Amino acid sequence: MSRGGGRAEPGAASRACAARAVAAVLGAGATLDAALGAPDLQQLAPADRSQARALAYGALRWHHRHRRLLALLLDRPLPGRDRLLEALLSVGLFQLLDERQPDYAAVSATVAATRLLGRPRLAGVVNASLRRLQRERAQLLAEALADEQARSSHPAWLIARLRRDWPGDWPRILEAAQQSPPLWLRVNQTRLAPEAGLARLREAGIEAAPGPVPGALRLARALPVADIPGFAAGEFSVQDAASQLAAPLLGASPGMRVLDACAAPGGKACHVLEQAGGDLDLLALDADDARLGRVRENLARLALPATTLRADATTPAAWWDGQPFDRILLDAPCSGTGVIRRHPDIKILRRETDIGPMARRQRQLLEALWPLLRPGGRLLYATCSILHEENDDVVAGFLADHTEAAAAEPPAGTLPGWLRCTRHAGWQALPGEADTDGLYYALMTRRTG
């Protein structure tokens, strides 16, 4: 719907870019982060870009609800490969159902986006579908939301897993995954006490509150890091509050030799260093060179010393100097089922068949790194998964096969009450419980003698 002089309708460009990003996730299996890096989106004005991001997040967060609604709304099933149409309709549904903007503006801008997407012939079906939702909203929603996948907007396999693993908690876990996450900061306590950090933010007019972990501050509204006073100078870092439990649990003290085997982008490694006043011999390893660059940036910003190395943690023979470590942090690659509120694309990209191979990879990492720990030393195993198969089952299987390994007591005062004890050897932060992500931790020690 161009106006005279060819100017596009306001808001059409952000809808078009959001639809392209959503289609890249649905059709090409791209991550949402990668899809949002697309050049068309980067060229938008800042306000349009943030609207496009919000629309893409919303459409993917509610993908399973929208798939069911579209099955009811469309006379014919969506043509198999028309991901762009599905994506644009999903963007439109999100606006009508969840955003507080006038319906007519949302429909008109979404219809206008068909032209920017080079698909003007879709204008009719987009217009008809969205207007039908407006007319028959209550009835269509009642019918669609009778289905559990649509109601929770999660895939059936994941609902079944969560029911099995967390019989008393699964409805709240599903609900928490549908919320927009808060922005958590970690105060760099080598520079500022947590109270001073809070005061610094408030002086700058930033509303914040202390979190459930010492040094964690929750911002009332997300904002770019460039707007956080002292961020560039290393006074604060962005880190979810549950992730801020890793350093205290690992308990590395000054002078220790520490390995962070899966370190990028370096949030936990930097916190471990901060906690020891920078006085550690820390090796930060990651298999991904680009991500390792982020570790170096964070170390530089925080003025912390560490050795960084691109290497595969499963093959220490290729990089280990033979000197044992006092502490090892294994923050293993995982399904990410504890961070769905930050990455809603996980619900679309992850398959149930991924979980077994991931658990085998996690066990392989644990087996490879264990011999590098000195007797009496401690290894902290962590994931951002909430599935027992990647957490408790991996650790329990490992402990059963290694008589020299034992579950270790956490350092005094490091375990907040809201963390769940799991069946065998670890602790689980459940998503949303203290407004944190869902992380799992297990601490093991190598017996001496």
Ligand SMILES: C[S@@+](CC[C@H](N)C(=O)[O-])C[C@H]1O[C@@H](n2cnc3c(N)ncnc32)[C@H](O)[C@@H]1O
């Ligand atoms: C959960 S992330 C780590 C997050 C990090 N600990 C932090 O707090 O910022 C997992 C990391 O493991 C890395 N990774 C995966 N397989 C690896 C391997 N075999 N060896 C080393 N790093 C690996 C990935 O590149 C990814 O950066």
